[in-house]
Amino acid sequence: MAGSLFDTSAMEKPRILILGGTTEARELASRLAADERYDTAISLAGRTADPKPQPVKTRIGGFGGTDGLARFLHDEKIALLVDATHPFAARISHNATEAAERTGTRLFALRRPEWQTEPGDRWTSVESVAEAVDALGAVPRRVFLAIGRQEAFHFEAAPQHSYIIRSVDPVTPPLNLPDQQAILATGPFAEADEAALFQARKIDVIVAKNSGGSATYGKIAAARRLGIEVIMVERRKPADVPTVGRCDEALDLIAHWLAPA
Structure with missing residues:
Protein backbone atom coordinates (compact mmCIF):
# COMPACT_ATOMS: atom_id res chain seq x y z
CA MET A 1 0.00 0.00 0.00
CA ALA A 2 1.64 3.18 -1.21
CA GLY A 3 2.16 5.73 1.49
CA SER A 4 1.19 3.35 4.29
CA LEU A 5 2.23 4.28 7.82
CA PHE A 6 2.87 0.62 8.55
CA ASP A 7 5.41 -1.96 7.44
CA THR A 8 3.98 -3.28 4.18
CA SER A 9 6.43 -6.20 4.24
CA ALA A 10 4.95 -7.51 7.49
CA MET A 11 1.27 -7.82 6.62
CA GLU A 12 0.96 -10.98 8.70
CA LYS A 13 1.47 -8.96 11.87
CA PRO A 14 -1.66 -7.46 13.47
CA ARG A 15 -1.62 -3.69 13.14
CA ILE A 16 -2.23 -1.62 16.26
CA LEU A 17 -3.00 2.09 16.18
CA ILE A 18 -2.68 4.03 19.44
CA LEU A 19 -4.46 7.36 19.69
CA GLY A 20 -1.93 9.08 21.91
CA GLY A 21 -0.89 12.29 23.61
CA THR A 22 -0.64 10.97 27.17
CA THR A 23 2.06 9.45 29.35
CA GLU A 24 0.15 6.17 29.27
CA ALA A 25 0.08 6.15 25.47
CA ARG A 26 3.82 6.68 25.30
CA GLU A 27 4.45 3.93 27.85
CA LEU A 28 2.27 1.49 25.92
CA ALA A 29 3.96 2.41 22.64
CA SER A 30 7.38 1.81 24.24
CA ARG A 31 6.32 -1.62 25.46
CA LEU A 32 4.84 -2.57 22.10
CA ALA A 33 7.82 -1.24 20.14
CA ALA A 34 9.89 -4.14 21.44
CA ASP A 35 7.19 -6.73 20.74
CA GLU A 36 7.75 -8.29 17.32
CA ARG A 37 4.29 -9.87 17.27
CA TYR A 38 2.66 -6.56 16.36
CA ASP A 39 3.09 -3.69 13.93
CA THR A 40 2.38 -0.61 16.04
CA ALA A 41 1.94 3.08 15.27
CA ILE A 42 0.77 6.07 17.28
CA SER A 43 -1.27 9.10 16.23
CA LEU A 44 -0.97 12.51 17.89
CA ALA A 45 -3.51 15.29 17.50
CA GLY A 46 -0.80 17.89 16.88
CA ARG A 47 -2.04 20.40 19.44
CA THR A 48 1.37 20.61 21.12
CA ALA A 49 3.86 22.69 19.19
CA ASP A 50 6.87 20.46 19.91
CA PRO A 51 5.71 16.92 20.80
CA LYS A 52 8.19 14.47 22.22
CA PRO A 53 9.55 11.84 19.82
CA GLN A 54 7.62 8.59 20.03
CA PRO A 55 9.10 5.07 20.18
CA VAL A 56 6.99 3.79 17.25
CA LYS A 57 5.91 5.04 13.84
CA THR A 58 4.07 8.32 14.29
CA ARG A 59 1.46 10.35 12.46
CA ILE A 60 0.49 13.87 13.54
CA GLY A 61 -2.79 15.62 12.87
CA GLY A 62 -6.50 14.94 12.75
CA PHE A 63 -8.20 12.31 10.65
CA GLY A 64 -11.11 14.41 9.43
CA GLY A 65 -13.74 13.31 11.91
CA THR A 66 -15.37 9.92 12.20
CA ASP A 67 -15.42 9.37 8.43
CA GLY A 68 -11.71 10.04 8.08
CA LEU A 69 -10.77 7.79 10.99
CA ALA A 70 -13.00 4.99 9.70
CA ARG A 71 -11.39 5.30 6.29
CA PHE A 72 -7.91 5.12 7.87
CA LEU A 73 -8.81 2.04 9.90
CA HIS A 74 -10.15 0.33 6.79
CA ASP A 75 -7.38 1.36 4.40
CA GLU A 76 -4.57 0.53 6.83
CA LYS A 77 -6.23 -2.74 7.90
CA ILE A 78 -6.00 -1.89 11.60
CA ALA A 79 -6.67 -4.90 13.82
CA LEU A 80 -6.87 -2.98 17.08
CA LEU A 81 -7.46 0.66 18.01
CA VAL A 82 -6.34 1.86 21.45
CA ASP A 83 -7.84 5.13 22.68
CA ALA A 84 -5.13 6.43 25.01
CA THR A 85 -5.99 10.09 24.57
CA HIS A 86 -6.47 12.57 27.40
CA PRO A 87 -9.50 11.77 29.58
CA PHE A 88 -11.07 15.06 28.47
CA ALA A 89 -10.49 14.56 24.72
CA ALA A 90 -14.18 13.79 24.24
CA ARG A 91 -14.39 14.42 20.50
CA ILE A 92 -11.66 12.02 19.38
CA SER A 93 -12.92 9.39 21.82
CA HIS A 94 -16.40 9.70 20.32
CA ASN A 95 -14.95 9.47 16.81
CA ALA A 96 -12.93 6.41 17.79
CA THR A 97 -16.00 4.63 19.15
CA GLU A 98 -18.06 5.39 16.05
CA ALA A 99 -15.29 4.55 13.56
CA ALA A 100 -14.42 1.28 15.29
CA GLU A 101 -18.05 0.20 15.29
CA ARG A 102 -18.47 1.15 11.65
CA THR A 103 -15.40 -0.79 10.51
CA GLY A 104 -15.60 -3.71 12.93
CA THR A 105 -12.26 -2.76 14.47
CA ARG A 106 -11.55 -3.90 18.02
CA LEU A 107 -11.27 -0.96 20.42
CA PHE A 108 -10.44 -0.39 24.04
CA ALA A 109 -9.57 2.69 26.09
CA LEU A 110 -6.52 3.16 28.29
CA ARG A 111 -7.59 5.66 30.94
CA ARG A 112 -5.69 6.57 34.09
CA PRO A 113 -7.93 6.41 37.18
CA GLU A 114 -9.55 9.61 38.41
CA TRP A 115 -8.27 11.43 41.47
CA GLN A 116 -10.34 10.89 44.58
CA THR A 117 -10.92 13.33 47.42
CA GLU A 118 -8.91 12.84 50.59
CA PRO A 119 -9.30 14.33 54.09
CA GLY A 120 -8.39 18.01 53.94
CA ASP A 121 -9.39 18.52 50.31
CA ARG A 122 -11.68 21.47 49.56
CA GLU A 234 -15.08 16.13 36.64
CA ARG A 235 -14.96 13.69 33.75
CA ARG A 236 -18.02 12.95 31.71
CA LYS A 237 -19.41 9.44 31.74
CA PRO A 238 -17.08 7.37 29.51
CA ALA A 239 -18.21 5.74 26.31
CA ASP A 240 -19.41 2.17 26.59
CA VAL A 241 -16.12 0.58 25.51
CA PRO A 242 -13.79 -1.79 27.37
CA THR A 243 -11.48 0.29 29.56
CA VAL A 244 -8.28 -0.46 31.45
CA GLY A 245 -6.34 1.82 33.78
CA ARG A 246 -2.77 0.53 33.53
CA CYS A 247 -0.32 -0.35 30.79
CA ASP A 248 0.10 -3.92 32.05
CA GLU A 249 -3.65 -4.43 31.78
CA ALA A 250 -3.58 -3.05 28.24
CA LEU A 251 -0.83 -5.47 27.24
CA ASP A 252 -2.73 -8.40 28.69
CA LEU A 253 -5.85 -7.43 26.76
CA ILE A 254 -3.88 -6.99 23.54
CA ALA A 255 -2.30 -10.42 23.94
CA HIS A 256 -5.73 -11.95 24.58
CA TRP A 257 -7.51 -10.22 21.69
CA LEU A 258 -4.72 -10.62 19.13
CA ALA A 259 -3.61 -14.13 20.08
CA PRO A 260 -2.90 -16.32 17.03
CA ALA A 261 -5.85 -18.48 16.03
Whole structure:
Protein backbone atom coordinates (compact mmCIF):
# COMPACT_ATOMS: atom_id res chain seq x y z
CA MET A 1 0.00 0.00 0.00
CA ALA A 2 1.64 3.18 -1.21
CA GLY A 3 2.16 5.73 1.49
CA SER A 4 1.19 3.35 4.29
CA LEU A 5 2.23 4.28 7.82
CA PHE A 6 2.87 0.62 8.55
CA ASP A 7 5.41 -1.96 7.44
CA THR A 8 3.98 -3.28 4.18
CA SER A 9 6.43 -6.20 4.24
CA ALA A 10 4.95 -7.51 7.49
CA MET A 11 1.27 -7.82 6.62
CA GLU A 12 0.96 -10.98 8.70
CA LYS A 13 1.47 -8.96 11.87
CA PRO A 14 -1.66 -7.46 13.47
CA ARG A 15 -1.62 -3.69 13.14
CA ILE A 16 -2.23 -1.62 16.26
CA LEU A 17 -3.00 2.09 16.18
CA ILE A 18 -2.68 4.03 19.44
CA LEU A 19 -4.46 7.36 19.69
CA GLY A 20 -1.93 9.08 21.91
CA GLY A 21 -0.89 12.29 23.61
CA THR A 22 -0.64 10.97 27.17
CA THR A 23 2.06 9.45 29.35
CA GLU A 24 0.15 6.17 29.27
CA ALA A 25 0.08 6.15 25.47
CA ARG A 26 3.82 6.68 25.30
CA GLU A 27 4.45 3.93 27.85
CA LEU A 28 2.27 1.49 25.92
CA ALA A 29 3.96 2.41 22.64
CA SER A 30 7.38 1.81 24.24
CA ARG A 31 6.32 -1.62 25.46
CA LEU A 32 4.84 -2.57 22.10
CA ALA A 33 7.82 -1.24 20.14
CA ALA A 34 9.89 -4.14 21.44
CA ASP A 35 7.19 -6.73 20.74
CA GLU A 36 7.75 -8.29 17.32
CA ARG A 37 4.29 -9.87 17.27
CA TYR A 38 2.66 -6.56 16.36
CA ASP A 39 3.09 -3.69 13.93
CA THR A 40 2.38 -0.61 16.04
CA ALA A 41 1.94 3.08 15.27
CA ILE A 42 0.77 6.07 17.28
CA SER A 43 -1.27 9.10 16.23
CA LEU A 44 -0.97 12.51 17.89
CA ALA A 45 -3.51 15.29 17.50
CA GLY A 46 -0.80 17.89 16.88
CA ARG A 47 -2.04 20.40 19.44
CA THR A 48 1.37 20.61 21.12
CA ALA A 49 3.86 22.69 19.19
CA ASP A 50 6.87 20.46 19.91
CA PRO A 51 5.71 16.92 20.80
CA LYS A 52 8.19 14.47 22.22
CA PRO A 53 9.55 11.84 19.82
CA GLN A 54 7.62 8.59 20.03
CA PRO A 55 9.10 5.07 20.18
CA VAL A 56 6.99 3.79 17.25
CA LYS A 57 5.91 5.04 13.84
CA THR A 58 4.07 8.32 14.29
CA ARG A 59 1.46 10.35 12.46
CA ILE A 60 0.49 13.87 13.54
CA GLY A 61 -2.79 15.62 12.87
CA GLY A 62 -6.50 14.94 12.75
CA PHE A 63 -8.20 12.31 10.65
CA GLY A 64 -11.11 14.41 9.43
CA GLY A 65 -13.74 13.31 11.91
CA THR A 66 -15.37 9.92 12.20
CA ASP A 67 -15.42 9.37 8.43
CA GLY A 68 -11.71 10.04 8.08
CA LEU A 69 -10.77 7.79 10.99
CA ALA A 70 -13.00 4.99 9.70
CA ARG A 71 -11.39 5.30 6.29
CA PHE A 72 -7.91 5.12 7.87
CA LEU A 73 -8.81 2.04 9.90
CA HIS A 74 -10.15 0.33 6.79
CA ASP A 75 -7.38 1.36 4.40
CA GLU A 76 -4.57 0.53 6.83
CA LYS A 77 -6.23 -2.74 7.90
CA ILE A 78 -6.00 -1.89 11.60
CA ALA A 79 -6.67 -4.90 13.82
CA LEU A 80 -6.87 -2.98 17.08
CA LEU A 81 -7.46 0.66 18.01
CA VAL A 82 -6.34 1.86 21.45
CA ASP A 83 -7.84 5.13 22.68
CA ALA A 84 -5.13 6.43 25.01
CA THR A 85 -5.99 10.09 24.57
CA HIS A 86 -6.47 12.57 27.40
CA PRO A 87 -9.50 11.77 29.58
CA PHE A 88 -11.07 15.06 28.47
CA ALA A 89 -10.49 14.56 24.72
CA ALA A 90 -14.18 13.79 24.24
CA ARG A 91 -14.39 14.42 20.50
CA ILE A 92 -11.66 12.02 19.38
CA SER A 93 -12.92 9.39 21.82
CA HIS A 94 -16.40 9.70 20.32
CA ASN A 95 -14.95 9.47 16.81
CA ALA A 96 -12.93 6.41 17.79
CA THR A 97 -16.00 4.63 19.15
CA GLU A 98 -18.06 5.39 16.05
CA ALA A 99 -15.29 4.55 13.56
CA ALA A 100 -14.42 1.28 15.29
CA GLU A 101 -18.05 0.20 15.29
CA ARG A 102 -18.47 1.15 11.65
CA THR A 103 -15.40 -0.79 10.51
CA GLY A 104 -15.60 -3.71 12.93
CA THR A 105 -12.26 -2.76 14.47
CA ARG A 106 -11.55 -3.90 18.02
CA LEU A 107 -11.27 -0.96 20.42
CA PHE A 108 -10.44 -0.39 24.04
CA ALA A 109 -9.57 2.69 26.09
CA LEU A 110 -6.52 3.16 28.29
CA ARG A 111 -7.59 5.66 30.94
CA ARG A 112 -5.69 6.57 34.09
CA PRO A 113 -7.93 6.41 37.18
CA GLU A 114 -9.55 9.61 38.41
CA TRP A 115 -8.27 11.43 41.47
CA GLN A 116 -10.34 10.89 44.58
CA THR A 117 -10.92 13.33 47.42
CA GLU A 118 -8.91 12.84 50.59
CA PRO A 119 -9.30 14.33 54.09
CA GLY A 120 -8.39 18.01 53.94
CA ASP A 121 -9.39 18.52 50.31
CA ARG A 122 -11.68 21.47 49.56
CA TRP A 123 -13.16 20.45 46.23
CA THR A 124 -16.05 22.06 44.43
CA SER A 125 -17.00 19.59 41.70
CA VAL A 126 -18.44 20.88 38.42
CA GLU A 127 -19.36 19.21 35.15
CA SER A 128 -17.74 21.64 32.71
CA VAL A 129 -15.26 24.49 32.40
CA ALA A 130 -18.16 26.89 31.87
CA GLU A 131 -19.57 25.79 35.25
CA ALA A 132 -16.13 26.35 36.79
CA VAL A 133 -16.30 30.00 35.71
CA ASP A 134 -19.59 30.44 37.55
CA ALA A 135 -18.22 28.62 40.61
CA LEU A 136 -15.53 31.28 41.04
CA GLY A 137 -18.22 33.71 42.17
CA ALA A 138 -18.52 37.47 41.84
CA VAL A 139 -15.93 38.52 44.44
CA PRO A 140 -12.47 39.02 42.87
CA ARG A 141 -10.04 36.17 43.58
CA ARG A 142 -6.54 35.12 42.56
CA VAL A 143 -7.08 32.10 40.34
CA PHE A 144 -4.63 29.46 39.19
CA LEU A 145 -5.86 27.93 35.92
CA ALA A 146 -4.53 24.45 35.20
CA ILE A 147 -6.97 23.29 32.53
CA GLY A 148 -4.79 23.53 29.42
CA ARG A 149 -5.25 26.22 26.80
CA GLN A 150 -8.13 24.95 24.67
CA GLU A 151 -10.92 26.08 27.01
CA ALA A 152 -9.26 28.98 28.79
CA PHE A 153 -11.36 31.45 26.77
CA HIS A 154 -14.35 30.65 28.99
CA PHE A 155 -12.82 32.74 31.77
CA GLU A 156 -13.15 35.93 29.74
CA ALA A 157 -16.70 35.88 31.14
CA ALA A 158 -15.27 36.57 34.62
CA PRO A 159 -12.79 39.44 34.16
CA GLN A 160 -13.00 40.53 37.80
CA HIS A 161 -10.51 37.85 38.86
CA SER A 162 -6.70 37.80 38.62
CA TYR A 163 -5.46 34.78 36.67
CA ILE A 164 -2.27 32.76 36.62
CA ILE A 165 -2.60 30.51 33.56
CA ARG A 166 -0.29 27.52 33.18
CA SER A 167 -0.12 25.61 29.90
CA VAL A 168 2.39 23.78 27.74
CA ASP A 169 1.97 26.21 24.84
CA PRO A 170 0.70 29.82 24.82
CA VAL A 171 -3.04 30.42 24.84
CA THR A 172 -4.06 31.54 21.35
CA PRO A 173 -5.61 33.90 20.65
CA PRO A 174 -4.54 35.76 23.81
CA LEU A 175 -7.26 36.10 26.41
CA ASN A 176 -9.07 39.39 26.79
CA LEU A 177 -8.54 39.69 30.55
CA PRO A 178 -7.24 42.75 32.41
CA ASP A 179 -5.13 40.83 34.95
CA GLN A 180 -3.46 37.68 33.69
CA GLN A 181 -0.04 36.08 33.78
CA ALA A 182 1.12 33.05 31.80
CA ILE A 183 3.36 30.21 32.92
CA LEU A 184 4.58 27.91 30.15
CA ALA A 185 5.64 24.59 31.65
CA THR A 186 5.39 20.84 31.19
CA GLY A 187 4.93 18.40 34.08
CA PRO A 188 5.62 16.54 36.19
CA PHE A 189 5.19 19.11 38.96
CA ALA A 190 6.35 18.28 42.50
CA GLU A 191 4.10 19.05 45.45
CA ALA A 192 6.71 21.22 47.18
CA ASP A 193 7.25 23.31 44.05
CA GLU A 194 3.52 23.75 43.58
CA ALA A 195 3.06 24.83 47.19
CA ALA A 196 5.84 27.39 46.85
CA LEU A 197 4.29 28.73 43.65
CA PHE A 198 0.84 29.06 45.18
CA GLN A 199 2.20 30.85 48.23
CA ALA A 200 4.36 33.21 46.17
CA ARG A 201 1.43 34.10 43.88
CA LYS A 202 -1.06 34.28 46.79
CA ILE A 203 -3.44 31.89 45.05
CA ASP A 204 -7.00 31.76 46.44
CA VAL A 205 -8.45 29.04 44.24
CA ILE A 206 -7.29 26.48 41.68
CA VAL A 207 -9.29 25.37 38.66
CA ALA A 208 -8.28 21.91 37.44
CA LYS A 209 -9.60 18.99 35.43
CA ASN A 210 -9.79 15.56 37.05
CA SER A 211 -7.29 14.06 34.64
CA GLY A 212 -5.81 11.61 37.14
CA GLY A 213 -2.24 10.33 37.13
CA SER A 214 0.80 11.43 39.09
CA ALA A 215 2.43 14.00 36.78
CA THR A 216 0.12 16.87 37.73
CA TYR A 217 -1.17 15.64 41.07
CA GLY A 218 1.30 17.90 42.90
CA LYS A 219 -1.07 20.85 42.65
CA ILE A 220 -3.86 18.85 44.28
CA ALA A 221 -1.65 17.71 47.15
CA ALA A 222 -0.27 21.24 47.58
CA ALA A 223 -3.77 22.70 47.67
CA ARG A 224 -4.70 20.21 50.38
CA ARG A 225 -1.64 21.17 52.42
CA LEU A 226 -2.34 24.89 52.11
CA GLY A 227 -6.12 24.69 52.48
CA ILE A 228 -6.74 26.14 49.01
CA GLU A 229 -10.07 25.50 47.31
CA VAL A 230 -10.00 23.44 44.10
CA ILE A 231 -12.76 23.80 41.55
CA MET A 232 -12.58 20.36 39.94
CA VAL A 233 -14.00 19.74 36.49
CA GLU A 234 -15.08 16.13 36.64
CA ARG A 235 -14.96 13.69 33.75
CA ARG A 236 -18.02 12.95 31.71
CA LYS A 237 -19.41 9.44 31.74
CA PRO A 238 -17.08 7.37 29.51
CA ALA A 239 -18.21 5.74 26.31
CA ASP A 240 -19.41 2.17 26.59
CA VAL A 241 -16.12 0.58 25.51
CA PRO A 242 -13.79 -1.79 27.37
CA THR A 243 -11.48 0.29 29.56
CA VAL A 244 -8.28 -0.46 31.45
CA GLY A 245 -6.34 1.82 33.78
CA ARG A 246 -2.77 0.53 33.53
CA CYS A 247 -0.32 -0.35 30.79
CA ASP A 248 0.10 -3.92 32.05
CA GLU A 249 -3.65 -4.43 31.78
CA ALA A 250 -3.58 -3.05 28.24
CA LEU A 251 -0.83 -5.47 27.24
CA ASP A 252 -2.73 -8.40 28.69
CA LEU A 253 -5.85 -7.43 26.76
CA ILE A 254 -3.88 -6.99 23.54
CA ALA A 255 -2.30 -10.42 23.94
CA HIS A 256 -5.73 -11.95 24.58
CA TRP A 257 -7.51 -10.22 21.69
CA LEU A 258 -4.72 -10.62 19.13
CA ALA A 259 -3.61 -14.13 20.08
CA PRO A 260 -2.90 -16.32 17.03
CA ALA A 261 -5.85 -18.48 16.03
